[in-house]
Amino acid sequence: MNKSLLLLCQEAKVEPLGLMHLAAVSEDEGWDTTIKPVDFNEGFYSEDVASDIIGFSLYTGIHKRAYQWMGRLREIGRRVIVGGPHASYFPKECAEHADVVVVGRGQEPLRQILSGNMKSKIICGNNTEPLSIPSRKGFYANYPDYKASPIKSMMASLGCPYKCSYCYNSMKRIFPHRSRDVGDLLVELEQLENLSQETQLIYFQDDVFGMDLTWLQEFAERWSFPYHAQTRIEFLDPQKESARKRIALLKKSGCTGLTVAIETANETVRKDVLGRTMTNEAFFRAFDWLSMRNFKVRTEQMLGLPTPDPLETDLDTLKMNVELRRETGLPTMAWASVFVPYKGTEIWRYCKEHGYYNGENDDAPASFFEKSVLNFSDDCKDRMKWLADNFHLLALIPNGHKVARQAVYNDMKDLASLTKYHLYDSELYGVKK
Missing domain, CATH: 3.40.50.280 (Cobalamin-binding domain)
Structure with missing residues (x-):
């Protein structure tokens, strides 16, 4: 046995x-x-x-x-x-x-x-060993809902070369970036299609998909199955020739959409607190370029960052998503989480030093969608949580940041009515109240 x-x-x-x-x-x-x-x-x-x-x-x-x-x-x-x-x-x-x-x-x-x-x-672990082709058969047999899902996950690369302050990479890079062999990905895809004919889309869970243009060139020549991937805006800014080439290869290889992180619309906070240097203008340029090429885009942002006025920072981030959608047609969806200061990271130390947090992660939630653990008032945390829960809807509403502001500071219980009258007065009739 x-x-x-x-x-x-x-x-x-x-x-x-x-x-x-x-x-x-x-x-x-x-x-x-x-x-x-x-x-x-x-x-x-x-x-x-x-x-x-x-x-x-x-x-x-x-x-x-x-x-x-x-x-x-x-x-x-x-x-x-x-x-x-x-x-x-x-x-x-x-x-x-x-x-x-x-x-x-x-x-x-x-x-x-x-x-x-x-x-x-x-x-x-050994960081140089290639990944084995995942064994899915037994898991899908025990959990048929996962097998029936039209979206399946794969990894085309491991690790991330960046050291954002909120990530454990800012502590120590244990998982160096390494791309997988394209041939292995094709074998994995073939096994997956044979095992689950319901599969319609691959979601590449890589932190930074397609960073290596040489690898992406080979991938585009050999891969054709529809997929969604995660990357960074630095690799999509059409001001760079490499980004224009990357986007063309993504399109050629079957990429239907991309997930990119804005995190916050406040460039100073993004650079000095989060350790990310991209500009807001880069998002507008990239989204316009992607929109013209029929990509779908999901943005990601963290609400409740350690700032003096977190709700205003969050509302500005929503406003940026609304303006991006108005000017470029993207994002297709805006996703929001609530920031957690993970122990040992640079931002955890920042939060401790500036009085935003005094814990050791005993209070860390099991997901990114719970109330903030920072030293904000309970009222602020409730409003922040409401905004995170409804961010994806508000970003789709024309001038949805105005609805959000009214709700966050007044009545969070009746989003439907607030939205209805906003669309009538501000958007349909064009009157100010």
Whole structure:
């Protein structure tokens, strides 16, 4: 009988791609492998605890509850291993709760663990090893809703070369950027199409897709399946010849849309607090260029940044999205999260030094969409959360920032009526109130 490995992760709408890559490794080593999304905020998960090894994929925000699960499992004699972002940046902390901690990419460490050849409780990954083709079959059999989804996730590259202040890269770059072989991507796509004929679109989860033009040239020559990708505005500014070439290659290869982060409309905050130097003008130039070439675009922004007047900063960011859409036709969608100061990052230190935060991430939420943990008033946090929840709708309304301002400072309970009268008075009749 084969030994068994159970891999646990927090429930999410996006399939657990990283664990699928690891499942391919463990299955090659002869282990029966099960991936199980769970809600760590619920009671202790007791099924399948007979597995020989139980692994946790851990990120900050779920770590405290996951530690409780690990403790219960170890009490009943199960061997517990842990990896993921939180384990990679806080290995000594995680080592107090697990038998083995994986830092960085997990393929080679997992082989060592399964074979019993590890020489340390904390094992560092090999950043040069190519990714295995993910094992999806068992997971899709157990969770048919993921199989039926028309959108599937892939990774064309790993890591990010940038050090934004809110990212763990500002602490230490454990995951260097590296592109995958195009041939491997084609093999993965073929397997995926054979396994799930429902697949209509690939979402590349890379931090910076298509950064390497030489790689992108080969990709464009060999890939044709529709996809959406994430990148940075610096690589899309048509003032640069390289950006114009990149956009043409993206279009040729089947890219239907892009996700880019604005984060905040305040250029000073973006540069000095977030460590990102792009200008607002670059977004207008790039979106105009992309719109003319029929790309769809999603913007991302963080609300509740450590600024003296966070609501005004957030409303300015909404206004920028509204103006972009009015002038260029993009973004197609504007996505907003609520900022979390992750321990050890540059912005976490900034928040501590300037009195915005005094915690150690024990209060970090499990998602980006909860109330702020910064030292704002409860009233401010409530209004900020409302704005984040409705940002995607307000960005689509002509002059939606005006509706947002009225709602945020007056009545957050009746967005439908506020929008209706705004569209009548300001947009249809053109009168001022």
